Amino acid sequence: MRLWLVVVYCCFFWLPLLAHAELLVKKQQFEIKEFQTQSGKTIQDVKVGWEAYGQLNADKSNVILITHYFSGTSHAAGKYQSTDTAPGYWDAIIGPGKAIDTNKFYVVSMDTLVNANVKDPNVITTGPASINPATGQPYGLSFPVVTITDFVEVQKAFLESKGINNLYAVIGPSMGSFQAIEWASRYPDKVQRLIAAIGTAYIDSWSAVRLERWAEPIKADPNWQQGNYYGKAAQPTAGLVTALAYITQDASNPEGFNQKYQAPALDQKAHLDIRTDLTAWQQLRQTAAARAALQDANHILYLVRASQLWRVGMSDNWPQALAKISAKTLFLPASGDLLLTPEMSRNSQQQLQQAGNQAQLTEIPGQWGHLDGLLNIASVGEQIRTFLN
Incomplete structure (x- = not known):
C-alpha cells in the first residue's frame, strides 16, 4: 500500500515538475570538407554549429528541424549554463511538455552559413569573416553569394550524416520560414509538416x-x-x-x-x-x-542578399515551386507585421491552396509586429501543438 502511494505521489507531483525542468543544451559542430553553392562556387571546410533538444527515437521518425531568423542563431531553446541570463529565442514553445514537446520530438537547430553573430562564442559558422584555406586570409567579399537553398543543403548534409532522411516537421520564423518552405518544396517526400512563422514564399521588389x-x-x-x-x-x-x-x-x-x-x-x-x-x-x-x-x-x-533573392524554388516561377509542397502546412503571420506582412503569408497560403494543399493560417496577435513572431509566439502555442499532433 505504501509503495502504491509513492508511485501515485511521483506521477502526480514529481513528473509534472520534471516535464518543465530547465533544459540545458550543448553547442556542437558539423563540418563539410567541400561544399558547392547553388551558384556553382566551392567553399572549403564549411563549419556550422548545431544543438538538439529531446531524444531521437529508434526509427528516427520524430525529428523536427528549427530554422532560425535573420539575426538569430541555432539557440532556439534552453540554456548552455543554468546561470545564463536568458534561454533560446523560442524557449516558450520548445521543451518538455511545451507546444513543441521534447518529451516526444527530437528538435534540431543549426547556425546558418554566414551567421550574423560570428563573434558570439556560442556560434559556429563559415562566412566572409572566416579564413580562406587557400590564402590564409579572411575571405572578405571573395566569399561567394549564398542563398536560402544553400542554407537548406548544409542542413540536409548534416541530417544525412546522422542517418536522418525524413523530417516530422520543419519550422522557422522570418528568414527561417524561407528555409522551412524551401525544405518542403525542394524535398516534398522528406517533410511531413511545415510551419512558416512571420514569413512568406517570396520577396517582391518593394x-x-x-x-x-x-x-x-x-x-x-x-x-x-x-x-x-x-x-x-x-x-x-x-x-x-x-x-x-x-x-x-x-x-x-x-x-x-x-x-x-x-x-x-x-x-x-x-x-x-x-x-x-x-x-x-x-x-x-x-x-x-x-x-x-x-x-x-x-x-x-x-x-x-540571401533574403533579397528569396523565392521558393529559386526559379522564375515561385508559385510553381510552391505547388510541389505536399506537407501539411501552417502559416503564422503576425497581425501587425509591417516587414513581412500578413498579406504576404496569406498570398503564399492561397497559392498553395490553389495547388490542392489545404494550408492553414493563424495570426499571431500583439503590439510588436514582426517581433511578435518571437516575443508572442506562445500565444499560438496550442495551435502549434494541435497541428503537430
Missing part, C-alpha cells in the same frame, strides 16, 4: 529594396573598405550599428515602438540644436551597439 537600407549604412561607412577591414584598427562599426538599428525598427510596429522609445515632444535639446539626435534614435542605437559587438558587417550584407 520588400527587396526596403531590405537594402539594412545594407547601405555599412557600405557607406568609410571603414568598410569594400569589405577588406579584417585585422585593421578601423572597423565599420558605425555603419553596422546604424544597420542594426534600422533592422530593429523595421521589425517593430509603431504601437509597441512608441511605448518603448521616448516621444520627440520630450526632446528639449532637439528643439534647440539640429545636431542633437532624437532620444529615441539614441536609445535604438544603444541597443544596436550591444548587438554589434557580436556581429560582423559583411555577414549582414550576405544575409541581406
Whole structure:
C-alpha cells in the first residue's frame, strides 16, 4: 500500500515538475570538407554549429528541424549554463511538455552559413569573416553569394550524416520560414509538416529594396573598405550599428515602438540644436551597439542578399515551386507585421491552396509586429501543438 502511494505521489507531483525542468543544451559542430553553392562556387571546410533538444527515437521518425531568423542563431531553446541570463529565442514553445514537446520530438537547430553573430562564442559558422584555406586570409567579399537553398543543403548534409532522411516537421520564423518552405518544396517526400512563422514564399521588389537600407549604412561607412577591414584598427562599426538599428525598427510596429522609445515632444535639446539626435534614435542605437559587438558587417550584407533573392524554388516561377509542397502546412503571420506582412503569408497560403494543399493560417496577435513572431509566439502555442499532433 505504501509503495502504491509513492508511485501515485511521483506521477502526480514529481513528473509534472520534471516535464518543465530547465533544459540545458550543448553547442556542437558539423563540418563539410567541400561544399558547392547553388551558384556553382566551392567553399572549403564549411563549419556550422548545431544543438538538439529531446531524444531521437529508434526509427528516427520524430525529428523536427528549427530554422532560425535573420539575426538569430541555432539557440532556439534552453540554456548552455543554468546561470545564463536568458534561454533560446523560442524557449516558450520548445521543451518538455511545451507546444513543441521534447518529451516526444527530437528538435534540431543549426547556425546558418554566414551567421550574423560570428563573434558570439556560442556560434559556429563559415562566412566572409572566416579564413580562406587557400590564402590564409579572411575571405572578405571573395566569399561567394549564398542563398536560402544553400542554407537548406548544409542542413540536409548534416541530417544525412546522422542517418536522418525524413523530417516530422520543419519550422522557422522570418528568414527561417524561407528555409522551412524551401525544405518542403525542394524535398516534398522528406517533410511531413511545415510551419512558416512571420514569413512568406517570396520577396517582391518593394520588400527587396526596403531590405537594402539594412545594407547601405555599412557600405557607406568609410571603414568598410569594400569589405577588406579584417585585422585593421578601423572597423565599420558605425555603419553596422546604424544597420542594426534600422533592422530593429523595421521589425517593430509603431504601437509597441512608441511605448518603448521616448516621444520627440520630450526632446528639449532637439528643439534647440539640429545636431542633437532624437532620444529615441539614441536609445535604438544603444541597443544596436550591444548587438554589434557580436556581429560582423559583411555577414549582414550576405544575409541581406540571401533574403533579397528569396523565392521558393529559386526559379522564375515561385508559385510553381510552391505547388510541389505536399506537407501539411501552417502559416503564422503576425497581425501587425509591417516587414513581412500578413498579406504576404496569406498570398503564399492561397497559392498553395490553389495547388490542392489545404494550408492553414493563424495570426499571431500583439503590439510588436514582426517581433511578435518571437516575443508572442506562445500565444499560438496550442495551435502549434494541435497541428503537430
